[in-house]
Amino acid sequence: VLSKRLSVVGQEVPQGARLADIGSDHAYLPVALMLAGKIDFAVAGEVVKGPFESAKAQxxxxxxxxxxxxxxxxxxxxxxxxxxxxxxxxxxMGGTLIAQILAGGKVGGQLKGTERLVLQPNVGEPQVRLWLLDNGYEIITEHILEENDKRYEIIVAEPCKGDKQLSYTQDELFFGPFLMKEKSPVFLAKWQQEAEQLRRVLQQLQQATTPQEAKVAELTLELQRIEALLA
Ligand code: SAM
Known part of the structure; x- marks a missing residue:
């Protein structure tokens, strides 16, 4: 049985897909989707020997x-x-690594720019959205969910059709264009918690013996962005 997180990723894989699951670990996702008759073919890619062996065994x-x-x-x-x-x-994986993998696929010619992408960064979601925007992908939907006291975001993108001019605001890149519109309870809880943490860090920085002006300015801006969203 798939975790809730991987189930939602799987829901965004189209019926009859030919799937590449990169960083597949135990290959749980492609195996579950194949057994459910959802996909026709899959590649499970792994860069580390141990998880690669687990995937093969599975x-x-x-x-x-x-x-x-x-x-x-x-x-x-x-x-x-x-x-x-x-x-x-x-x-x-982290959003920076996801963006690096996509960029590598583009350079290597394996990513054609026609594929649907279903991405679940653990952190660094804005980096993923920025890569999509810079590379002609349109975010078509997003999900946020909670499992075992952790929150996960899932970003689904497709090649931007026609000559539509894509652009996202700073807020959309930061919070997610769909997530910030929907403002689900999980989304609100995530950003309330982030704001609280930022306030605590800012308080500590302001009491620090060496001045941390640049950091304080940066985090203050971030906190203001979150507070404006929550207001
Ligand atoms: N995708 C599975 C999931 O969501 O449950 C496994 C996630 S696991 C935390 C991340 C996996 O990505 C690890 O098994 C790691 O070895 C693999 N990985 C990290 N960088 C990779 C890369 N550049 N290419 C392929 N796999 C990679």
């Missing part, structure tokens, strides 16, 4: 070795031309 145990290719590779290098991948999932 796929073999499930009798899916013909349909899920487990490959030891850095990022999108796991994908080959003949795979004809149309959907990419990258979950459970």
């Amino acid at each position: 796929v073999e145990k499930s009798g899916l070795s013909e349909k899920i290719m487990v490959r030891l590779a850095d990022g999108m290098a796991a994908v080959q031309e003949a795979d004809a991948i149309d959907t990419v999932t990258i979950a459970g």
Whole structure:
């Protein structure tokens, strides 16, 4: 049974997809989606030997070795031309790493710019949105959820169609264009908690013996942004 987090990622994978799950660890996501008849083919990419072996064992145990290719590779290098991948999932990593993996896929030619992307950064969500914006991807929906006292954001993007001019405001990049409109209870709880933490850090910085003016200015701006959203 998939975690709630991976279930929501899986819900955003289209029926009949040819999926690349990068940083697949145990390959839980592609295995569950294949067993549910949701996807036709998958690549499970892993850069670390241990998780790669776990993924292979999981796929073999499930009798899916013909349909899920487990490959030891850095990022999108796991994908080959003949795979004809149309959907990419990258979950459970920092936003900076996700953006690096996508950028590497673009340079390497494995990411064509036609795929649907389903991304679940643990931190650094704005970096992911910025990469999407800079690379002609439009965010088509977002989710936020809570599981085991942690909150997760899921960002779904597709290539921007036609000659639509994409732009996001600073607030949209920071909070998420869909999430900030929806203002769900989980979203509000996340930003209330962030604001409280910022206030505590600011108080400590202001009491510090060495002046921390630049940091104080930066965090004050961030706090103001959050307070304006919550107001
Ligand atoms: N995607 C799974 C999930 O969401 O439950 C696993 C998340 S796990 C915390 C992150 C995985 O990404 C690790 O197994 C790690 O080895 C792998 N990883 C990190 N950087 C990677 C890269 N550049 N290419 C492929 N896999 C990577």
